[in-house]
Amino acid sequence: MLKVVIHIDEFDKWQMVINNIKNFIADVGDNGGKIAVVVNGAAVNISLSKTDKGILTEMEKLTKKHIQWYFCKNALVGNGIDFKSLPEYIIVVPAGITKLIELQNKEGFAYIKP
Numbered sequence: 001m002l003k004v005v006i007h008i009d010e011f012d013k014w015q016m017v018i019n020n021i022k023n024f025i026a027d028v029g030d031n032g033g034k035i036a037v038v039v040n041g042a043a044v045n046i047s048l049s050k051t052d053k054g055i056l057t058e059m060e061k062l063t064k065k066h067i068q069w070y071f072c073k074n075a076l077v078g079n080g081i082d083f084k085s086l087p088e089y090i091i092v093v094p095a096g097i098t099k100l101i102e103l104q105n106k107e108g109f110a111y112i113k114p
Contacts, residue, residue: 002033007075007100009075010040014040016056016114021067030065040096044079056087063089067083072096 004024021035039046046055059069075094076083077091080085083092093099103109 001031002028003036003103003107003109004033004112005036005038005100007038007040007101007111007113008043009039009096010044010057011042012053013114014043018055018062020112020114021062024067030103030105034066034109035072036068036109038070038072038093038096038100038103041076042079044071044075055111061088070096070099072099 004016008014015107017037021037024033029106046059051109059067063069070093071086071090073092073094075096076086086092100111104111
């Protein structure tokens with residue numbers, strides 16, 4: 001099974017991340033890979049954006065395909081985002097950088113940054 005962690009820290013890259021995930025699933029199938037997305041920096045602001053509900057809808061749909069979404073607590077705090085405002089499928093981790101390292105070194109995920 002292929003395992004990939006996609007790292008997003010720029011708000012403007014969300015659609016590219018969603019497209020990359022869809023392309024990966026289309027290529028390997030629903031059960032051919034494992035996908036984690038680590039979100040930090042300005043990209044955490046998606047949870048507050050009223051104009052980008054399409055991205056949140058896509059994230060929710062992809063969650064049903066077992067995509068894991070990890071949001072950095074440091075970035076959330078730095079951007080003034082209340083954890084309770086996040087959809088329940090988002091996992092808050094203490095530090096996004098540490099989660100990236102764990103996924104790559106301990107769990108064998110390949111790193112992708114659009």
